Amino acid sequence: MYVAAKGGEKAIRHAxxxxxxxxxGKTNLPSITLQQIAGQLTLAVDRVMAEGSLYxxxxxxxxxxxARGDLIEAIFLIRAFRTTLPRFGATIPLDxxxxxxxxxxxxxxxxxxxxxxLGPTFDYTHRLLDTxxxxxxxxxxxDDQASAADASRLPSEPVAMPRVTDxxxxxxxxxxxxxxxGEEPFDITRAPVSFPVxxxxxxxxxxxxxxxxxxxLGYSTQRGYARSHPFVGEIRxxxxxxxxxxxxxxxxxxxxxxxxxxxxMVNQFKGSAEVPPQFTRGYGLVFGQCERKAMSMALxxxxxxxxxxGEEPGAPAQDEEFVLxxxxxxxxxxxxxxxxxxxxxxxxxELDLVRRMRAEHEAQMKxxxx
Amino acid sequence: xxLTDKIPNETSALEGARQSLMAVLARxxxxxxxxxxxxxxxxxxxxxxxxxxxGLVMLRGRTGGEGAPFNLGEATVSRAAVRIxxxxxxxxxxxxxxxxxxxxxAILDALWQDGQRRGxxxxxxxxxxxxxxxxxxxxxxETAATKVDFFTLVRGED
Numbered sequence: 001m002y003v004a005a006k007g008g009e010k011a012i013r014h015a016x017x018x019x020x021x022x023x024x025g026k027t028n029l030p031s032i033t034l035q036q037i038a039g040q041l042t043l044a045v046d047r048v049m050a051e052g053s054l055y056x057x058x059x060x061x062x063x064x065x066x067a068r069g070d071l072i073e074a075i076f077l078i079r080a081f082r083t084t085l086p087r088f089g090a091t092i093p094l095d096x097x098x099x100x101x102x103x104x105x106x107x108x109x110x111x112x113x114x115x116x117x118l119g120p121t122f123d124y125t126h127r128l129l130d131t132x133x134x135x136x137x138x139x140x141x142x143d144d145q146a147s148a149a150d151a152s153r154l155p156s157e158p159v160a161m162p163r164v165t166d167x168x169x170x171x172x173x174x175x176x177x178x179x180x181x182g183e184e185p186f187d188i189t190r191a192p193v194s195f196p197v198x199x200x201x202x203x204x205x206x207x208x209x210x211x212x213x214x215x216x217l218g219y220s221t222q223r224g225y226a227r228s229h230p231f232v233g234e235i236r237x238x239x240x241x242x243x244x245x246x247x248x249x250x251x252x253x254x255x256x257x258x259x260x261x262x263x264x265m266v267n268q269f270k271g272s273a274e275v276p277p278q279f280t281r282g283y284g285l286v287f288g289q290c291e292r293k294a295m296s297m298a299l300x301x302x303x304x305x306x307x308x309x310g311e312e313p314g315a316p317a318q319d320e321e322f323v324l325x326x327x328x329x330x331x332x333x334x335x336x337x338x339x340x341x342x343x344x345x346x347x348x349x350e351l352d353l354v355r356r357m358r359a360e361h362e363a364q365m366k367x368x369x370x
Numbered sequence: 371x372x373l374t375d376k377i378p379n380e381t382s383a384l385e386g387a388r389q390s391l392m393a394v395l396a397r398x399x400x401x402x403x404x405x406x407x408x409x410x411x412x413x414x415x416x417x418x419x420x421x422x423x424x425g426l427v428m429l430r431g432r433t434g435g436e437g438a439p440f441n442l443g444e445a446t447v448s449r450a451a452v453r454i455x456x457x458x459x460x461x462x463x464x465x466x467x468x469x470x471x472x473x474x475x476a477i478l479d480a481l482w483q484d485g486q487r488r489g490x491x492x493x494x495x496x497x498x499x500x501x502x503x504x505x506x507x508x509x510x511x512e513t514a515a516t517k518v519d520f521f522t523l524v525r526g527e528d
Contacts, residue, residue: 055429055445056466082426088447088463090428093439100506102513110520118516149512156507156514163435177437185440187428199433200440207431207442239509241393242445244427246463251385254393255427255447256465262435285431287443 005342023068037061046259046288047071051329052078053189053208055258055287072210072329079330092243092252093180096262096285097163100239103289106164107232108266114161119237120289164234165264165281174266174279195321202304202324207286209327211293217317218299226303226315230282233266237289261286265298270309280309391482391495395475396464398498403474406494410487414455416477422450422469448472458483 024031038045038061048060052075060078067073103119106112118124168174178199185200193201206214221228239257246253263284271277282302284294303317317323326332395403407413424446431442449463450472460480462472482491 053443086425093430093432156510177434203440256396
């Protein structure tokens with residue numbers, strides 16, 4: 001039974017005022033602007049867009065500010081906001097082969113058409129704290145680095161960058177992706193999910209899933225719980241055009257561009273009587289520059305395909321219902337955090353029950369002793 | 371060439387040009403659009419066929435990059451539809467929540483469809499096209515500077 005608690009309005013009002021004050025911090029320092037958050041805490045903003053499942057950098061920056069940097073709270077704010085808007089339709093699927101590439105690496109081929117482009121990456125940094133970033137100066141180390149990046153620019157013409165999986169596919173060495181039959185993909189935001197689900201439903205769920213959770217599950221597959229011997233066929237990050245077929249126009253128009261990270265995981269192969277040995281694959285696609293998330297998603301996506309590929313089940317990352325039912329951090333935090341809200345009546349009932357049981361227990365002990 | 375061959379080709383060429391226009395209008399910022407309207411002015415009276423509004427579109431991806439589609443996540447979009455006094459109807463759909471920019475872009479789309487004004491609209495948009503091309507060029511050249519050539523070493527004896 002659910003019993004409501006009433007009262008506390010004044011305390012709640014004061015607590016929210018105090019929250020606003022603490023969020024603002026010391027007033028002798030300027031308030032942080034949304035442009036600063038979007039421009040300098042880019043990866044936090046990207047994570048909020050990816051897991052909030054709403055692409056809008058300005059809104060995500062606002063959510064980060066309002067949530068005092070608590071990213072799950074920020075994601076929650078974004079999810080709540082998206083329910084207030086009507087939906088105009090669905091876009092034509094993004095074409096990642098036509099991406100304006102800002103980073104692209106492959107762990108399987110060192111020479112590939114279009115080349116390997118490190119882009120802005122933490123890879124190969126020494127992970128030493130750079131104390132110069134904390135020093136306020138007119139011309140800081142960061143600005144020097146920016147001018148170094150400018151000086152090293154190379155004139156560059158657009159080059160074709162085919163996906164690595166397409167190259168492998170041409171030779172038939174890797175399984176083909178499921179064909180586009182023209183069927184509308186299932187939408188978990190519009191209809192309740194019932195298990196088992198198809199691959200597109202899994203991908204949608206994983207794309208908005210919690211990065212930490214998927215990282216841990218992906219890691220578990222590497223440690224032997226549903227091992228699939230993965231290679232990063234390719235990771236690419238950059239800008240893709242969003243094309244939309246507006247009903248009143250009768251042709252597709254560009255709505256602008258969004259940034260996405262794509263990970264093509266190339267996994268262990270197996271043949272059968274019908275299919276010659278070939279590599280299998282796991283796929284990750286995430287809003288923004290979220291490489292760790294895209295890789296984790298691809299590993300988990302691959303693990304969830306055990307049945308289709310005739311593999312042995314048993315590992316946590318293969319359990320579709322478990323994996324997908326718990327990967328949404330807004331649902332998870334809602335249920336976990338509700339425990340701290342008033343449960344006085346429930347607890348009173350339990351207290352009463354325990355007291356009665358104890359009395360009965362004591363009476364029994366006494367009887368036994370006599 | 372027969373007449374029936376010619377008409378679809380001309381239609382598709384015009385459609386292609388309008389697609390290119392709308393792609394630039396979707397990426398121009400609010401100040402750029404306002405400046406262009408100023409430059410083209412005076413603009414004939416405008417009727418809103420649809421009040422400018424913000425909503426969502428569901429962005430889709432493809433399994434494996436090229437396979438069956440799936441729902442990736444939503445994005446904010448603003449749209450507007452206008453008719454100018456000379457009768458042309460203009461539309462705009464663009465990412466983000468700037469309804470003023472969407473309305474300005476829809477007006478420019480309508481003006482562009484008037485053959486007499488098309489040249490002027492294109493000329494006024496040229497700086498935006500140049501800015502977008504320059505930004506893209508900068509991304510390409512900055513990224514090109516981080517191109518690596520990995521090589522493998524044979525270690526030990528065989």
